[in-house]
Amino acid sequence: MPADSVREDIRHFLTTRRARLTPKQAGLPDFGGRRQVSGLRRSEVAQLAAISVEYYTRLERGNVGSVSEEVLDSLAGALQLDDVERAHLAALIRAANAPHRAADRDGGTSHVRxxxxxxxxxxxxxxxxxxxxxxxxxxxxxxxxxxxxxxxxxxxxxxxxxxxxxxxxxxxxxxxxxxxxxxxxxxxxxxxxxxxxxxxxxxxxxxxxxxxxxxxxxxxxxxxxxxxxxxxxxxxxxxxxxxxxxxxxxxxxxxxxxxxxxxxxxxxxxxxxxxxxxxxxxxxxxxxxxx
The missing domain is CATH 3.30.450.180 (Beta-Lactamase)
Structure with missing residues (x-):
């Protein structure tokens, strides 16, 4: 998977995770009125994860070069990721930061002893x-x-x-x-x-x-x-x-x-x-x- 595809997957994964949460589900006050986005705003995710809006925006664009375990845990908590989703996000981050390598025609393990x-x-x-x-x-x-x-x-x-x-x-x-x-x-x-x-x-x-x-x-x-x-x-x-x-x-x-x-x-x-x-x-x- 090319690096651009990995970053695109990170973007879609994070946006779909925040789109499924309402402020009430996230424990945030809802002041009523019409919201311009479905689910949480970027600013609300950043608030819940205790990071800046600018930093979260970079992460959602797939710029994940400096993500620590602490930030990953904060994101997982803010977006209410389960263990499978957290592991998936961690795998995407590793893939985005891995050195570029040629495509591998890996058909999956096929030999059964x-x-x-x-x-x-x-x-x-x-x-x-x-x-x-x-x-x-x-x-x-x-x-x-x-x-x-x-x-x-x-x-x-x-x-x-x-x-x-x-x-x-x-x-x-x-x-x-x-x-x-x-x-x-x-x-x-x-x-x-x-x-x-x-x-x-x-x-x-x-x-x-x-x-x-x-x-x-x-x-x-x-x-x-x-x-x-x-x-x-x-x-x-x-x-x-x-x-x-x-x-x-x-x-x-x-x-x-x-x-x-x-x-x-x-x-x-x-x-x-x-x-x-x-x-x-x-x-x-x-x-x-x-x-």
Whole structure:
């Protein structure tokens, strides 16, 4: 990502963060009357962060060469950034201040060790797969292949979950909370784009999605960031019906950039019968090996 693009991302990120806050939400007095801006004014952000308006204006223009941790913390507090957003802003600042380097065609980590596949296969009670930071699915166990059979049914190799979410109409039926998974996918890609600004393979993926999906483009322009860590995902599987599963995303320290995502059934779940049907479907559709 060129330096000018990084500065532009900083500008948009800061302006969208202050636009979402009202004076009341920020704890500032509201004297009524018509405001010329949505959200907070630059002067109000500067007041909350205890910095000058001139300095904040420079920061919002992407001139971040002298930003200290104290200033970053003050900005995060003033704009009510969560931990993910603060980390994202810090990554953008690092990218803006990094020495210029040639573009790096980094396709994201794509090699999965045999021992990782063994770990996946040992998870017989969970659907589990390995993905990289581009949301490419690199390895699956039997249950994950059955759960994600529509997402994996593509000529694009490796299959990419962001492409599935935004470019495959089946995704809106498969994810019963499609809006939530779309938000998470865009937020994850934007987080990775800030972390690896020279990653032209990721830039190509983002350009492809923004060109082919107005929904993706609109969400990308919102500059929201997200970590997909844990929660519940609501599915509608074409063969077994509705199914709610708990998910956990586990980063792999030995393989930076790779994450194991697991889907498990809560002990108190009312979907036990559906989960058993999914397990039976997985066994019935598993590829046979020749002896």
């Amino acid at each position: 045999d021992s990782l596949q063994q770990v996946l296969d040992a998870m017989t009670g969970a659907a589990a797969f390995v993905r990289n930071a581009h949301l490419d699915v690199l390895a699956t166990n039997q249950l994950a292949r059955a759960l994600y059979e529509e997402a994996l049914d593509t000529t694009e190799q490796p299959p990419n979950l962001a492409r599935f979410v935004f470019l495959d109409p089946r995704a809106r039926r498969f994810y019963r909370d499609w809006d939530g998974i779309a938000h998470d996918a865009v937020g994850s890609l934007r987080t990775e784009a800030a972390r690896t600004p020279g990653n032209t393979d990721l830039a190509d993926l983002i350009d492809e999605l923004a060109t082919q999906s107005p929904e993706f483009a609109m969400r990308w322009d919102a500059h929201d960031v997200e970590y997909y860590r844990s929660g519940q995902q609501r599915f509608h599987h074409p063969a077994v019906g509705n199914l709610d599963l708990d998910y956990d995303a586990l980063e792999i320290p030995a393989d930076p950039g790779l994450t194991i995502v697991t889907y498990t059934l809560s002990p108190m779940s009312t979907y036990s019968d559906v989960f058993r049907r999914l397990q039976a479907h997985a066994a019935a559709t598993a590829p046979t090996t020749q002896g």
